[in-house]
Amino acid sequence: MYPPKFDYYRADSVDEAVALMGQHGGKFIAGGHSLLPVMKMRLADPGVLIDIGRIDGLRGITRSGNSFRIGALTTHATVAAYDDRHFPDALKHAAGMIGDPQVRNRGTVGGNVAHADPASDLPTVFLALGATFHIAGANGARSVHAANFFTGLFETALAENEVLTAVEVPAEGIENGSAYAKLFNPASRYAMVGACANITVSLTGECTACSVAVGGLTPKATAAPSVGAALVGKQLTDDNIAAAAALVLNDLGGDVMGDIHASAEYRRQMAPVFVGRALTLAGHRAGWVARLQKNVKDVAGDVLEEIERRLRK
Amino acid sequence: MKVSMTVNGKATERDVEPRMLLVHFLRDELGLTGANIGCDTTQCGSCTIHLNGTAVKSCTVLAVQADGTSITTIEGLAQNGNLHPMQQAFWDKHGLQCGFCTPGMIMAATKLAAGNPHLTDEEIRHGLEGNLCRCTGYENIVRAVKAGAQAMAGGD
Numbered sequence A: 001m002y003p004p005k006f007d008y009y010r011a012d013s014v015d016e017a018v019a020l021m022g023q024h025g026g027k028f029i030a031g032g033h034s035l036l037p038v039m040k041m042r043l044a045d046p047g048v049l050i051d052i053g054r055i056d057g058l059r060g061i062t063r064s065g066n067s068f069r070i071g072a073l074t075t076h077a078t079v080a081a082y083d084d085r086h087f088p089d090a091l092k093h094a095a096g097m098i099g100d101p102q103v104r105n106r107g108t109v110g111g112n113v114a115h116a117d118p119a120s121d122l123p124t125v126f127l128a129l130g131a132t133f134h135i136a137g138a139n140g141a142r143s144v145h146a147a148n149f150f151t152g153l154f155e156t157a158l159a160e161n162e163v164l165t166a167v168e169v170p171a172e173g174i175e176n177g178s179a180y181a182k183l184f185n186p187a188s189r190y191a192m193v194g195a196c197a198n199i200t201v202s203l204t205g206e207c208t209a210c211s212v213a214v215g216g217l218t219p220k221a222t223a224a225p226s227v228g229a230a231l232v233g234k235q236l237t238d239d240n241i242a243a244a245a246a247l248v249l250n251d252l253g254g255d256v257m258g259d260i261h262a263s264a265e266y267r268r269q270m271a272p273v274f275v276g277r278a279l280t281l282a283g284h285r286a287g288w289v290a291r292l293q294k295n296v297k298d299v300a301g302d303v304l305e306e307i308e309r310r311l312r313k
Numbered sequence B: 001m002k003v004s005m006t007v008n009g010k011a012t013e014r015d016v017e018p019r020m021l022l023v024h025f026l027r028d029e030l031g032l033t034g035a036n037i038g039c040d041t042t043q044c045g046s047c048t049i050h051l052n053g054t055a056v057k058s059c060t061v062l063a064v065q066a067d068g069t070s071i072t073t074i075e076g077l078a079q080n081g082n083l084h085p086m087q088q089a090f091w092d093k094h095g096l097q098c099g100f101c102t103p104g105m106i107m108a109a110t111k112l113a114a115g116n117p118h119l120t121d122e123e124i125r126h127g128l129e130g131n132l133c134r135c136t137g138y139e140n141i142v143r144a145v146k147a148g149a150q151a152m153a154g155g156d
């Protein structure tokens, strides 16, 4: 199955990519694992492809201060294998749940969020983590918060001629825990329902902040503030989590989607279940005790860092 | 457009249409028909090859995207007339019936097994999620990959 004909240009820098797009129009191609399938099915026929897949500096993960910067061309495989105890668990694990190993070797973080497929995993995760999207265009660089980045079905804040350069997420401290839970489409592995929870707990195990997002069943990644509001100030007991998770139904909006794989009603029923799982897992990961159980050596490092940080203040 | 790449250790150069898929480049331009086209929709994995050392589905890569890279196909695994340990394991453990999925299975399995001589059944099934087989029921494929992984590490 050949894709429709197109002219092909390769950009060696972000500036060149933006200039080529201004000159010729068309679409950027990164890993091609969303764009080529839709072109082969004749659902897209951009006429021009501008290959950004080789631009140096858009690949890889770096830590700066209290956040991680994930270059747009970083593959899902790289994110899933990234080893740093402050890197958000939800993101690492969600990347490892995308498609299959071959897809993860080729698909990129930037392409995933720019494509904004409602069944994708990363938009949901980035929304719950409060990520920042760094964008370059003809008029210079700008940054957009996750809450404003995903604007609709396959729609984002990116203009046609803008390149997403990186996504930035906060580092996780000792008091944080995050998790992603997914109802897989058994054939494609895309999300029929995906839920991400990002929790902060106090020394005594009380939830002090909670951000939840869902995807797969709504046209775009959707925040669930009702869930977070119901948990803050409470202990993360099974009952409290179940009661809070049920409130996700208030936040879904009227546009729950169904298809041949799962009806809208079924997905709606599954949303609280997967929100509950994500909250439970995130709760297990948050806090001193949880971290201690995970790895004593890591925690010793965390404690020293925390002491240093407080001394500096 | 001119593309050049190293395929199974040999430098190659061809003038191709930008829309030519890597799998067509390998099959139709180079005559390497080991990588099969099964689903053509990135699901079945029968077109799996190694691109710069990682397993990818060549039905969803443009030949122009692979310009300047190093490619290995199933034809490039055997050395000096000896099957690769993973190929031999598929033979020994009857890891195939019709053989259509086999080149892709083996290309995915060699990457899965690299540095992991003691794969569990679950790791193998999970690691081959991107490869579908319509004949074997996977049981002998799992046995073959387990044996192949050990053989790759030098044991038998």
Ligand SMILES: Cc1cc2nc3c(=O)[nH]c(=O)nc-3n(C[C@H](O)[C@H](O)[C@H](O)COP(=O)(O)OP(=O)(O)OC[C@H]3O[C@@H](n4cnc5c(N)ncnc54)[C@H](O)[C@@H]3O)c2cc1C
Residues within 6 Å of the ligand: A027, A028, A029, A030, A031, A032, A033, A034, A035, A036, A037, A052, A072, A073, A097, A098, A099, A100, A103, A106, A107, A108, A109, A110, A111, A112, A113, A114, A115, A119, A120, A121, A122, A158, A162, A163, A164, A165, A188, A189, A190, A191, B041, B042, B043
């Ligand atoms: C079989 C299969 C299973 C999959 N399963 C899942 C899954 O379970 N979960 C999931 O989340 N995803 C899944 N995916 C999608 C996969 O994650 C894609 O790789 C990803 O969505 C797109 O990344 P890409 O680099 O391939 O983008 P491309 O296909 O190259 O591009 C996609 C779109 O984004 C634009 N774009 C790309 N990069 C940029 C950039 N830096 N700046 C601006 N625009 C850009 C392109 O113009 C294009 O419109 C699956 C894909 C396949 C083929």
Ligand code: FES
Residues within 6 Å of the ligand: B036, B037, B038, B039, B040, B041, B042, B043, B044, B045, B046, B047, B048, B057, B058, B059, B060
């Ligand atoms: S032909 Fe490439 S994945 Fe099926």
Ligand code: FES
Residues within 6 Å of the ligand: B095, B096, B097, B098, B099, B100, B101, B102, B132, B133, B134, B135, B136
């Ligand atoms: S052996 Fe026939 S498809 Fe796998």
